[in-house]
Amino acid sequence: MQQHESLYRVSYADTDKMGRVYYANYLVICERARTEFLRDVGYPYRRMETEGFFFPVRQCSVRYFGWAEYDDLLVCRSSISRMRHATLTIATEISRSGEDKTLVVGEVELACVNADGKPPVLPEALREAVKGYVKG
Amino acid sequence: MQQHESLYRVSYADTDKMGRVYYANYLVICERARTEFLRDVGYPYRRMETEGFFFPVRQCSVRYFGWAEYDDLLVCRSSISRMRHATLTIATEISRSGEDKTLVVGEVELACVNADGKPPVLPEALREAVKGYVKG
């Protein structure tokens, strides 16, 4: 199983008065990571929207094992933890660049919705494109 | 000249690692304050959008004389610092509830834009509704 990697630099805006990234902002980082993931496998999210597919979030969860601080360079490793008929669950593991320890894991379940009202189903080509990233 | 008053409670999300409200977030507080201002004079922004008027921001400025901290209850005093043919500039002075000192002043120039392509102009009734709040 492969993981997609992208980088993120923590800004001042991301932090809170504890001096760490505010708990909800890891979900913003996860959004960036999965956008790059989908772009790199050939499915830019923007284009999917243009083609009438939307991927609203059905549920998400975040587990915090550590924390990131201002100016940290983070590595985001994304993979598919579950692929169903009409949903895709993307897990993103966040760690500091050059360190092993996983700081935060976010999991986001996206539902596929078609603007034209057809019964929603993950586009076959998308399914194909990400299959190397599906967790064992 | 009147000022419109609204309250805002600083959340953890608003703060940054300095332990204060992050500089850009005062503009979010100003947005909330002017929304309440327009609602209270009878022009809920949501309804204006429904009627085809949009008010994109043309320019804004913020001056920082102090800072707000987590859990502070803020008073936002809004008034019109300039009203032109097709623009409205709303100034919002932010202070801590029960204190005189102004912490931050935000000024936001909104342009009136009509969705139907007519030459933009501030609706006369809006002009009338806010005239008691125009400075000097």
Added chain:
Amino acid sequence: MQQHESLYRVSYADTDKMGRVYYANYLVICERARTEFLRDVGYPYRRMETEGFFFPVRQCSVRYFGWAEYDDLLVCRSSISRMRHATLTIATEISRSGEDKTLVVGEVELACVNADGKPPVLPEALREAVKGYVKG
């Protein structure tokens, strides 16, 4: 079992290009709701920090059954879904004011951490203060 209620007005800043509240921002709304909850039972979070207690988030999850839009007035109903030796899990149900349908449920597990390095444990008085809000 009681639920604590607080209100929240959706701002423009909360929304995204889908015209709805951005998925991570519900966690900011949950933070506001639990702050008001703790304040109202006599445990302002700010004071707990002053007294050397911190409550970092260990994990959280959000389920989305609907969505909130710009200018919606939301009701946030908070209760304790689990209370352990050193952790507190607060569930917040978010719906539109005057409507029954639950739009979003956020659950946040807070760990109690003492700044002085003593083994962390929920303060007994806090435990007492929230016990009427513990779920079944």
Added chain:
Amino acid sequence: MQQHESLYRVSYADTDKMGRVYYANYLVICERARTEFLRDVGYPYRRMETEGFFFPVRQCSVRYFGWAEYDDLLVCRSSISRMRHATLTIATEISRSGEDKTLVVGEVELACVNADGKPPVLPEALREAVKGYVKG
């Protein structure tokens, strides 16, 4: 006069219901741009804080000539529009990658503050490092 260039990819979180970057979020983009600017001239902001220098924002302004949308790749060109004894004003021009049109210009005046209470003054070496970027 040189300009420092950095890139920024617009996320879903940055947008609002108009489908564009929310007006306050350009200031977050400016913060990222000036952080990279200072890093690249040898003055990482994080290190300056460690050495006891802080740079709170005294005032800022943003002018909007256009707007950025979801997934746009932005180029941020930063330079010094004013350098005084104890303040530094950084201007950041934001445009879409590959396009000439400037969408937004943010100007942020930073005051230099020493944690040790000495009269604030811009570190001489910082002054030296950025002098090639001072406007006309």
